[in-house]
Amino acid sequence: MANGTGPLGGGNARPTMADIARELGVAKITVSRALSDSPTVKESTRRLIRDTAERMGYRLNISARNLRQQRTRTIAVVIEMAPSHDRLMSEPYPLSLLGGIMQELTAAGQNMVLTTIELFAQHPPSADGVILLGQGVHDDAAAAIEATGLPYVVWGAAHGPPGRVVVGSDNRAGGRLAADYLRARRRRALLFLGETQHGEVEDRLQGFADALKGSDAAVIDRIACAFTAAAGREAVDRLLAEGTAFDGVFAASDAIAMGAIEALQARGLSVPGDVSVVGFDDSPGAAIVSPKLTTIRQDWAVGGELLAKKVLDLVAGKGADSRAMGVELVARES
Amino acid sequence: MANGTGPLGGGNARPTMADIARELGVAKITVSRALSDSPTVKESTRRLIRDTAERMGYRLNISARNLRQQRTRTIAVVIEMAPSHDRLMSEPYPLSLLGGIMQELTAAGQNMVLTTIELFAQHPPSADGVILLGQGVHDDAAAAIEATGLPYVVWGAAHGPPGRVVVGSDNRAGGRLAADYLRARRRRALLFLGETQHGEVEDRLQGFADALKGSDAAVIDRIACAFTAAAGREAVDRLLAEGTAFDGVFAASDAIAMGAIEALQARGLSVPGDVSVVGFDDSPGAAIVSPKLTTIRQDWAVGGELLAKKVLDLVAGKGADSRAMGVELVARES
DNA sequence: ATGAAAGCGCTAACAT
DNA sequence: ATGTTAGCGCTTTCAT
Numbered sequence: 260m261a262n263g264t265g266p267l268g269g270g271n272a273r274p275t276m277a278d279i280a281r282e283l284g285v286a287k288i289t290v291s292r293a294l295s296d297s298p299t300v301k302e303s304t305r306r307l308i309r310d311t312a313e314r315m316g317y318r319l320n321i322s323a324r325n326l327r328q329q330r331t332r333t334i335a336v337v338i339e340m341a342p343s344h345d346r347l348m349s350e351p352y353p354l355s356l357l358g359g360i361m362q363e364l365t366a367a368g369q370n371m372v373l374t375t376i377e378l379f380a381q382h383p384p385s386a387d388g389v390i391l392l393g394q395g396v397h398d399d400a401a402a403a404i405e406a407t408g409l410p411y412v413v414w415g416a417a418h419g420p421p422g423r424v425v426v427g428s429d430n431r432a433g434g435r436l437a438a439d440y441l442r443a444r445r446r447r448a449l450l451f452l453g454e455t456q457h458g459e460v461e462d463r464l465q466g467f468a469d470a471l472k473g474s475d476a477a478v479i480d481r482i483a484c485a486f487t488a489a490a491g492r493e494a495v496d497r498l499l500a501e502g503t504a505f506d507g508v509f510a511a512s513d514a515i516a517m518g519a520i521e522a523l524q525a526r527g528l529s530v531p532g533d534v535s536v537v538g539f540d541d542s543p544g545a546a547i548v549s550p551k552l553t554t555i556r557q558d559w560a561v562g563g564e565l566l567a568k569k570v571l572d573l574v575a576g577k578g579a580d581s582r583a584m585g586v587e588l589v590a591r592e593s
Numbered sequence: 594m595a596n597g598t599g600p601l602g603g604g605n606a607r608p609t610m611a612d613i614a615r616e617l618g619v620a621k622i623t624v625s626r627a628l629s630d631s632p633t634v635k636e637s638t639r640r641l642i643r644d645t646a647e648r649m650g651y652r653l654n655i656s657a658r659n660l661r662q663q664r665t666r667t668i669a670v671v672i673e674m675a676p677s678h679d680r681l682m683s684e685p686y687p688l689s690l691l692g693g694i695m696q697e698l699t700a701a702g703q704n705m706v707l708t709t710i711e712l713f714a715q716h717p718p719s720a721d722g723v724i725l726l727g728q729g730v731h732d733d734a735a736a737a738i739e740a741t742g743l744p745y746v747v748w749g750a751a752h753g754p755p756g757r758v759v760v761g762s763d764n765r766a767g768g769r770l771a772a773d774y775l776r777a778r779r780r781r782a783l784l785f786l787g788e789t790q791h792g793e794v795e796d797r798l799q800g801f802a803d804a805l806k807g808s809d810a811a812v813i814d815r816i817a818c819a820f821t822a823a824a825g826r827e828a829v830d831r832l833l834a835e836g837t838a839f840d841g842v843f844a845a846s847d848a849i850a851m852g853a854i855e856a857l858q859a860r861g862l863s864v865p866g867d868v869s870v871v872g873f874d875d876s877p878g879a880a881i882v883s884p885k886l887t888t889i890r891q892d893w894a895v896g897g898e899l900l901a902k903k904v905l906d907l908v909a910g911k912g913a914d915s916r917a918m919g920v921e922l923v924a925r926e927s
Numbered sequence: 928a929t930g931a932a933a934g935c936g937c938t939a940a941c942a943t
Numbered sequence: 944a945t946g947t948t949a950g951c952g953c954t955t956t957c958a959t
Contacts, residue, residue, distance in 0.1 A: 620929065620931075623928090626929085638928080657935090661934085662935085
């Protein structure tokens with residue numbers, strides 16, 4: 260029973276500035292000025308025009324303005340992954356990053372179009388700038404964006420060319436914090452769980468390994484695994500089945516850590532009795548699982564705001580620099 | 594060190610179809626036709642034009658096309674909430690819902706712009722249709738969208754006017770399933786936790802209460818609480834402090850349920866020994882917490898796809914109907 | 928198979 | 944304080 264706004268239109272097409280101008284006997288440029296609050300329009304005229312516009316149900320044609328002004332007031336947010344169901348949930352770029360971006364763009368009166376990198380490469384949306392979430396294993400995504408010539412910023416790790424603006428957490432510092440935590444608990448045989456092809460994860464491992472140098476603790480194994488609980492569970496289960504012994508785990512995400520804990524408990528091992536586990540992200544479930552998960556908190560919302568600010572600066576021709584945001588260890592039970 | 598695409602431009606502005614046409618000595622309309630794969634252009638001409646366009650770095654000006662064609666190939670997705678950090682975090686529904694929407698829109702070659710209802714009301718983005726996520730307590734959000742005259746669909750509960758297209762889970766059925774589960778476990782004094790101002794939650798409670806009729810079990814109390822673990826914890830803690838006795842809980846979200854379990858355990862009560870708990874959503878953490886949470890699963894990704902399909906149908910003038918999607922009880926330990 | 932003209936709705940630049 | 948002119952880049956319509 261939907262009616263939409265069919266093109267039958269009994270003469271009720273959306274009115275334009277010209278319609279309002281004709282109605283009032285003014286020039287359409289005056290309408291334009293009045294509606295955009297130009298100070299050169301007399302207050303009374305402005306009020307008259309605004310009221311008439313409202314009465315007639317006028318709405319600005321944004322495509323026309325964009326065409327005329329050669330800009331879009333739109334930032335494209337590109338998610339560097341196929342839009343598959345389970346991946347979206349488990350990837351470490353949750354909605355809070357989008358929330359931060361949205362908050363900042365909204366405040367600046369900018370629109371935000373969301374695409375995947377595939378779609379972006381095929382039909383780049385009209386936008387003044389681009390925020391890329393995740394760089395992917397190779398630099399394909401960034402390359403696709405560079406091809407458009409649009410200014411862009413990236414969430415992730417600063418492994419790309421030096422001029423690129425990257426915002427991300429200080430993943431090395433996160434790795435160091437995890438190492439310190441495990442060392443303070445006298446853990447020596449440590450496991451790292453995470454896909455180090457992923458730049459951020461690589462940094463986490465690097466910080467982790469660095470901080471262990473010169474101590475009696477060491478990374479005895481590193482397992483590439485996806486950002487999911489299932490992957491963490493399987494990895495740990497396999498190791499235990501093989502008889503690998505370890506007493507500490509640093510996982511590249513909380514989901515992985517939770518999966519690891521499950522696998523440990525399923526084999527009768529206690530966390531943190533036998534094995535200590537540190538996750539990454541401080542995701543919502545971390546405080547609720549049993550044992551409560553010790554983890555490295557990164558502030559995505561702030562990251563999102565920074566991304567948005569920086570891309571807007573670039574769009575405005577103001578320049579911007581990369582930023583590694585501080586992280587924090589949240590010591591809970593694990 | 595960012596350079597952007599400064600307006601200094603040594604004559605290197607983005608080329609237009611006219612530029613390509615001049616370069617090749619053809620009419621710009623021929624360029625237009627060639628680039629849009631019109632069959633009336635000779636194959637050799639098309640190839641020539643495409644190659645030249647690529648060589649010159651041509652990119653379609655979407656604003657111009659939109660203006661000329663009077664449409665945008667864009668769907669606005671409106672999030673009916675302030676982009677506040679914790680709500681976004683604790684409310685997982687938008688993320689997978691967005692995934693489904695994106696998948697479907699992407700496949701249809703549509704762009705997706707994301708806004709909040711506030712921003713939408715101030716500056717409606719240019720879009721051919723709207724997907725509204727969540728209706729809010731009153732009907733404000735839907736009203737703001739209706740004011741634009743754009744076709745729209747809503748995620749939530751079908752409590753609005755009859756013509757409105759609503760996609761959502763069958764929340765009443767979810768409530769019934771929860772009731773059946775608790776009855777089968779001989780639970781009699783039941784608690785409902787959730788904000789029934791929220792249409793979906795209201796339906797969950799209604800189905801729940803309906804299914805209890807004529808049994809010896811009953812809802813002894815219903816507490817309005819936000820969708821967070823903290824709210825669930827506080828609500829249950831307060832009740833226990835007051836000495837209220839109950840042996841079953843149905844929570845409007847998994848987060849609430851997890852908070853409730855925490856509070857129960859903190860007071861030395863066992864789940865499910867003393868109290869059974871049913872959540873809603875089957876969110877990622879549900880299978881990992883201890884005890885593993887029994888919950889009602891709703892498939893957001895499919896919901897997102899449906900929303901997108903239906904709004905595209907409306908945009909195409911094809912009509913669409915509302916849909917309550919089936920839910921499923923996932924019996925775990927709680 | 929290709930082209931010329933017109934115009935989508937808006938605003939910058941230059942009058943008045 | 945208001946108006947005139949022109950044109951953003953594209954595609955529809957009507958020739959040829």
